[in-house]
Amino acid sequence: MSTQTMDLTAYAVELARKARQAGYLMAQTKGQVRDAALRSAAQLLRQRSQQIIEANTRDMVAGEQAGLGKAVLDRLKLDEKRIAGIAADVEAIAAQVDPVGQVIDGWVRPNGLRIEKVRVPIGSVLIIFEARPNVTSDAAALCIKSGNACILRGGKEALHSNAAIGQVFRDAIAGAGLPAEAVQVIETTDRSLVPILLKQNEYIDLVVPRGGESLIRAVVADSTIPVIKHYTGNCHVYVDAGTESIADRIRDVCVNAKVQRPGVCNAAETFLFHKDIAKTLLPMVCAALVQEGVEVRGCERTRQLFAKARPAGEEDWYKEYLDLIIAVKVVDSLDEAIGHINKYGSHHTDAILTLNVPAADRFVAGVDSASVMVNATTRLADGGVYGLGAEVGISTDKLHARGPMGAADLTTYKYVVRGEWHLRT
Amino acid sequence: MSTQTMDLTAYAVELARKARQAGYLMAQTKGQVRDAALRSAAQLLRQRSQQIIEANTRDMVAGEQAGLGKAVLDRLKLDEKRIAGIAADVEAIAAQVDPVGQVIDGWVRPNGLRIEKVRVPIGSVLIIFEARPNVTSDAAALCIKSGNACILRGGKEALHSNAAIGQVFRDAIAGAGLPAEAVQVIETTDRSLVPILLKQNEYIDLVVPRGGESLIRAVVADSTIPVIKHYTGNCHVYVDAGTESIADRIRDVCVNAKVQRPGVCNAAETFLFHKDIAKTLLPMVCAALVQEGVEVRGCERTRQLFAKARPAGEEDWYKEYLDLIIAVKVVDSLDEAIGHINKYGSHHTDAILTLNVPAADRFVAGVDSASVMVNATTRLADGGVYGLGAEVGISTDKLHARGPMGAADLTTYKYVVRGEWHLRT
Numbered sequence: 001m002s003t004q005t006m007d008l009t010a011y012a013v014e015l016a017r018k019a020r021q022a023g024y025l026m027a028q029t030k031g032q033v034r035d036a037a038l039r040s041a042a043q044l045l046r047q048r049s050q051q052i053i054e055a056n057t058r059d060m061v062a063g064e065q066a067g068l069g070k071a072v073l074d075r076l077k078l079d080e081k082r083i084a085g086i087a088a089d090v091e092a093i094a095a096q097v098d099p100v101g102q103v104i105d106g107w108v109r110p111n112g113l114r115i116e117k118v119r120v121p122i123g124s125v126l127i128i129f130e131a132r133p134n135v136t137s138d139a140a141a142l143c144i145k146s147g148n149a150c151i152l153r154g155g156k157e158a159l160h161s162n163a164a165i166g167q168v169f170r171d172a173i174a175g176a177g178l179p180a181e182a183v184q185v186i187e188t189t190d191r192s193l194v195p196i197l198l199k200q201n202e203y204i205d206l207v208v209p210r211g212g213e214s215l216i217r218a219v220v221a222d223s224t225i226p227v228i229k230h231y232t233g234n235c236h237v238y239v240d241a242g243t244e245s246i247a248d249r250i251r252d253v254c255v256n257a258k259v260q261r262p263g264v265c266n267a268a269e270t271f272l273f274h275k276d277i278a279k280t281l282l283p284m285v286c287a288a289l290v291q292e293g294v295e296v297r298g299c300e301r302t303r304q305l306f307a308k309a310r311p312a313g314e315e316d317w318y319k320e321y322l323d324l325i326i327a328v329k330v331v332d333s334l335d336e337a338i339g340h341i342n343k344y345g346s347h348h349t350d351a352i353l354t355l356n357v358p359a360a361d362r363f364v365a366g367v368d369s370a371s372v373m374v375n376a377t378t379r380l381a382d383g384g385v386y387g388l389g390a391e392v393g394i395s396t397d398k399l400h401a402r403g404p405m406g407a408a409d410l411t412t413y414k415y416v417v418r419g420e421w422h423l424r425t
Numbered sequence: 426m427s428t429q430t431m432d433l434t435a436y437a438v439e440l441a442r443k444a445r446q447a448g449y450l451m452a453q454t455k456g457q458v459r460d461a462a463l464r465s466a467a468q469l470l471r472q473r474s475q476q477i478i479e480a481n482t483r484d485m486v487a488g489e490q491a492g493l494g495k496a497v498l499d500r501l502k503l504d505e506k507r508i509a510g511i512a513a514d515v516e517a518i519a520a521q522v523d524p525v526g527q528v529i530d531g532w533v534r535p536n537g538l539r540i541e542k543v544r545v546p547i548g549s550v551l552i553i554f555e556a557r558p559n560v561t562s563d564a565a566a567l568c569i570k571s572g573n574a575c576i577l578r579g580g581k582e583a584l585h586s587n588a589a590i591g592q593v594f595r596d597a598i599a600g601a602g603l604p605a606e607a608v609q610v611i612e613t614t615d616r617s618l619v620p621i622l623l624k625q626n627e628y629i630d631l632v633v634p635r636g637g638e639s640l641i642r643a644v645v646a647d648s649t650i651p652v653i654k655h656y657t658g659n660c661h662v663y664v665d666a667g668t669e670s671i672a673d674r675i676r677d678v679c680v681n682a683k684v685q686r687p688g689v690c691n692a693a694e695t696f697l698f699h700k701d702i703a704k705t706l707l708p709m710v711c712a713a714l715v716q717e718g719v720e721v722r723g724c725e726r727t728r729q730l731f732a733k734a735r736p737a738g739e740e741d742w743y744k745e746y747l748d749l750i751i752a753v754k755v756v757d758s759l760d761e762a763i764g765h766i767n768k769y770g771s772h773h774t775d776a777i778l779t780l781n782v783p784a785a786d787r788f789v790a791g792v793d794s795a796s797v798m799v800n801a802t803t804r805l806a807d808g809g810v811y812g813l814g815a816e817v818g819i820s821t822d823k824l825h826a827r828g829p830m831g832a833a834d835l836t837t838y839k840y841v842v843r844g845e846w847h848l849r850t
Contacts, residue, residue: 024791024793027790027791027793028787028790028791107812109810109811109812113801113805113810115812122823122824123793123823205823205824226651226822226823226824228824246846249846252846252848253846253848256848256849260848260849260850261849342449353846360843364841365452365453366449366452366453368449368452368839369839370840371839371840371842372839372840372841372842373842373843373844374842374843374844375843375844375846375847376538376842376843376844376845376846376848377844377848377849379848379849380538380844380849381840381842382849385538385849386534386540386840387532387534387540398547398548398631398651399547399630399653399824399825400824400825402837402839402840403839403840404840412827413827414793414794414795414796414797414827414828415796415797415806415811416789416796416797416799417798417799417801417805417806417811418785418798418799418800419799419801419802420800420801421671421674421778421800421801422800422801423677423678423681423804424681424685424686424802424804424805424810
């Protein structure tokens with residue numbers, strides 16, 4: 001039966017109901033069974049790599065015909081090596097400590113009531129993402145690891161690739177004795193399905209949209225289910241006073257933060273230089289950036305120190321360029337830097353480069369961001385780099401999960417209270 | 426200047442902006458200063474008890490004139506003893522461990538990158554509540570303890586009482602050197618202010634509505650700020666097979682869960698009896714309930730065992746009576762009980778009464794509720810009983826905070842990453 005001809009609402013409700021039921025079953029499974037399913041999925045990914053590549057080739061051909069850009073096609077493409085990498089990521093997730101059942105806290109009340117806060121799966125999670133088929137695998141693996149049921153809605157460009165990868169996970173979990181419905185991959189490209197799914201708050205506990213800002217805003221506007229948002233990354237690097245002796249380090253970190261991969265959310269978009277070192281370090285860093293093809297947009301003082309800089313307007317401080325462009329500003333103090341970051345930034349990832357302990361401490365305490373870096377590039381804000389195995393996204397929300405979200409961030413907790421016929425008096 | 430004559434939007438934005446700024450300052454304060462402010466607030470509450478009682482008397486007189494019900498007036502009323510109790514609660518919160526700065530987790534990556542997850546205040550919290558003036562004190566104290574700025578919007582019935590209590594906190598925190606704007610009490614009764622405040626997501630991080638379901642639904646409908654919801658408490662007590670030997674305990678817990686305070690969210694609304702013990706225990710428990718003035722509504726099998734029971738319809742299983750009414754059902758198995766609770770319940774608090782270890786374990790694992798009780802009354806689901814000092818509400822959400830919310834639940838975390846000029850390669 002083609003999903004196109006089905007009543008979309010009935011289809012959405014059925015997906016959501018199945019996820020709720022599968023989630024209740026998953027919550028009662030043992031970690032060794034979930035890990036075995038993941039290892040089996042990794043094995044199947046490798047065994048079926050030819051099939052997956054064939055499915056991917058169909059997507060690639062369709063994508064070329066549809067005139068997709070080179071970057072999108074590159075992210076879409078799967079080959080033996082990429083599939084082996086995806087399988088290895090699944091095994092890494094399997095090897096992690098089980099977050100489910102972890103006793104987060106526990107104590108005994110004076111009246112003998114025993115209270116535990118126990119980590120439990122959230123239940124059912126809807127993940128909406130764009131073209132990259134490796135997200136299908138990462139998201140499925142993290143949800144299985146954390147004992148959740150998931151509904152995966154990938155981009156239409158990766159339809160066949162996602163279906164092939166999704167089938168691997170369904171076969172693997174069914175083979176391990178887990179409910180196959182714990183992984184459901186949406187195989188219709190009908191765009192009107194998503195708004196209906198986003199109203200199934202009775203059955204779906206959480207939505208994670210992964211993709212551009214417009215996708216996330218559309219999800220937030222339609223959803224009656226809580227959404228973990230990861231909006232833009234307007235990331236800053238602040239170069240503190242007293243850092244002339246490590247000029248090369250400063251230059252290397254700044255260049256890395258901007259150019260190593262400019263199109264991603266943890267790339268730097270603004271550099272702030274303390275006025276005391278601006279004269280020496282600003283021109284050197286900017287020259288190195290220009291050599292890498294970066295366009296520099298600066299405040300008035302920046303332009304006096306580095307003539308090639310174009311003028312930066314107020315709007316530049318808010319921008320996530322995702323491109324080889326950097327905004328540069330000279331600040332009078334650490335406090336001005338912190339104030340600038342909190343006002344214009346996106347609370348994603350911001351770094352200080354300093355040799356001064358109190359400055360590092362004040363920056364860490366004062367900057368209101370998910371990740372605050374001391375003497376490291378903003379590009380390191382990443383689930384893999386942090387050791388979370390893989391990430392389901394990088395949250396710019398403050399509630400529930402902040403920063404890179406791993407398997408443990410797909411859990412909640414329950415209070416388990418054990419008494420001896422305790423009453424309330 | 427009267428707020429009535431001010432432009433409400435400008436007033437809302439100013440409240441929100443001040444909260445954001447005060448929040449940034451609060452985030453950098455030391456626990457001993459926040460605790461000193463709380464102890465000073467407790468002292469001021471006692472010192473100014475005559476003033477507070479006078480303000481409260483104005484509310485009581487207005488309430489009587491407005492024809493408020495006896496129960497509402499009782500909750501509104503303050504006297505020396507109640508104020509002493511409120512002050513003692515504030516001191517108990519001051520005595521708790523500081524949640525801010527707690528290192529939740531920390532590790533070193535193989536490349537030497539040092540990663541810490543550090544607990545930090547959420548920032549600015551809007552708390553909307555109904556008549557009880559003690560909530561003003563609890564909410565302010567919990568927000569100060571957790572390093573947040575708060576905006577408090579109490580019911581109009583308690584306007585003068587809330588203003589007097591709010592002033593105590595503002596004086597206490599200013600006296601301790603903290604920003605007075607960290608506690609802002611809204612003193613206009615203009616109802617159109619709230620929807621405007623609920624759109625200030627740029628400045629306010631969290632909304633906690635405390636009150637009836639209609640209040641919460643209205644807040645959710647209007648808010649662009651994340652809301653922690655605490656909807657109804659449709660709480661269950663399941664009486665397991667094999668419990669005849671502890672009939673008196675069963676009866677006492679059931680009666681306590683239903684009648685000790687029927688109007689609150691953690692009172693029981695449905696009892697489930699395993700069929701094997703229904704014949705002996707169901708009539709005994711129901712008779713005890715009737716003696717306490719409870720109306721029993723039962724399934725078919727219940728009515729065969731207890732003739733006084735009126736028939737329960739499908740809609741009864743969903744109901745939060747908040748009254749001396751109980752729905753009673755005989756189930757064939759533990760699994761049926763778990764299924765019933767997950768289907769009809771509100772995921773608030775549910776209890777099993779049992780002597781059987783595997784049954785207790787399966788109930789704890791299978792019931793998807795914020796608090797799962799073993800051999801204790803549902804009435805114990807409470808921040809004070811759990812030892813959280815006081816609660817800002819009982820969340821029926823799954824994300825961020827679940828169950829009674831204490832000071833630590835008003836925090837989030839940031840990743841603090843320390844490197845030695847680490848790059849991404």
